[in-house]
Amino acid sequence: MYQTTIALHRLPLHLTHRIYRFLHTTSSCYNLFALGSTALYTVHGTGVPWWAAIPLTTLLIRSVMLPVVFxxxxxxxxxxxxxxxxxxxxxxxxxxxxxxxxxxxxxxxxxxxxxxxxxxxxxxSLVLPLVQIPLFFIMTFVLRGMSGSSFLLFSGLNVPVEVSLAHEGIGWIQDLTVSDPIGFLPVCLGLISLINIQLNLDFYKEMVSVPIFLTRLAQGNALVFTFVSMQAPTALSLYWVTSSLFSVIQNLVLHFVKPLPYFPRHFKK
CATH class of the missing domain: 1.10.287 (Helix Hairpins)
Incomplete structure (x- = not known):
């Protein structure tokens, strides 16, 4: 085992990652996390730095989900x-x-x-959230693990720390393993989340009446999520911002390309 460890340390980082995953077998449930990790490393393997690979992977995954969305x-x-x-x-x-x-x-x-x-x-209508929500958490836990941060519940996922995240940033976020030093991405995340909530309220008001307390709860959660992202690795904030922005654009496109039919207001009661 000691010799194997030494050999792994002599290999390039991307090969070490693949062998690490091969030597540490996990249950079929954890294979989903391996898929998320593979998607990130595949995009990064094309020569794209991590600051661009993470948003590109997010856009790729969300685009693959578009048939289910439509x-x-x-x-x-x-x-x-x-x-x-x-x-x-x-x-x-x-x-x-x-x-x-x-x-x-x-x-x-x-x-x-x-x-x-x-x-x-x-x-x-449950199909889409049953696919999107687990996918969101999978990518979140994978990026946390790659950034050197992980939840105790998923500490056995064997997601290795990706050291190149520390020097493949851009602008003021050179180190993607630490939180945004000026808080720009968390603020963007909060604003985009609030915009998305308002769009959903406006676009689906003919389908369902949402109690005001649920609206306030959703807006409060968006603000809480903003403060959480201030403590999260920048790599994770990049994923959250890109995914949230994709949701806003997706809602706008659906509203104009496939609008919901209007029906008289008295039928809502």
């Missing part, structure tokens, strides 16, 4: 088109037969048949 958007559009009919049914049944279990059962059956006919069951 699939989910098309389902949302179909659901919006039939929602006035569903609301009319619900109003009629609830008014005339609120305590009639048979009528309620019939309403649910008709509603499910309509969802099936138009391929727009609301449960399908």
């Amino acid at each position: 699939w989910s958007r098309n389902r949302m559009i179909r659901y919006a088109r039939i929602k006035p009919l569903i609301k009319a049914w619900e109003f009629q049944y609830m008014k005339l037969s609120y305590f009639d279990s048979e009528k309620i059962k019939k309403l649910n059956q008709k509603r499910n048949e309509l969802f099936h006919r138009h391929s727009c069951h609301p449960i399908g």
Whole structure:
């Protein structure tokens, strides 16, 4: 084992990384983290410095997810088109037969048949967040590990520290393993997050009524996330800012390319 360690230290960093991952086998769950690491090293292996490789990898991963995004958007559009009919049914049944279990059962059956006919069951809306949220955390933990910082829960991921992150920055962020010294990226992250929250409120107000306390909670979380990023490695802040900016542009494109149909306001109640 000692000889193997010495041999690894004599190899170039990128080869050491590959052998390190080969010698330390992990469960299938951790293979997802290896995929995130591989994506970063693949882009960096083209000769791109880390300050550009991290945003480029983020854009690449988010672009790969676009088919799922458009699939989910098309389902949302179909659901919006039939929602006035569903609301009319619900109003009629609830008014005339609120305590009639048979009528309620019939309403649910008709509603499910309509969802099936138009391929727009609301449960399908969970697909996109079920893919995006784990991916977000995977890339977060991988970049934290590469920067020399890791959560205790994932301390066994065997993500090696990437020493070149310390000298492949740009401008005022030469060392990507430490936090942004002037706090520019965290502030950008907070502003972009708040913009994205407002866009979602404006674009989806015809689909769902969001309680004001949930809006304030989301805005508060964006501010908390800003302070968290002030303590995070700059490599991680680069990923968060790029991903958040992509979300804003994606929402704008979807709003104008695939707008949600408008339905009368009284159907919302």
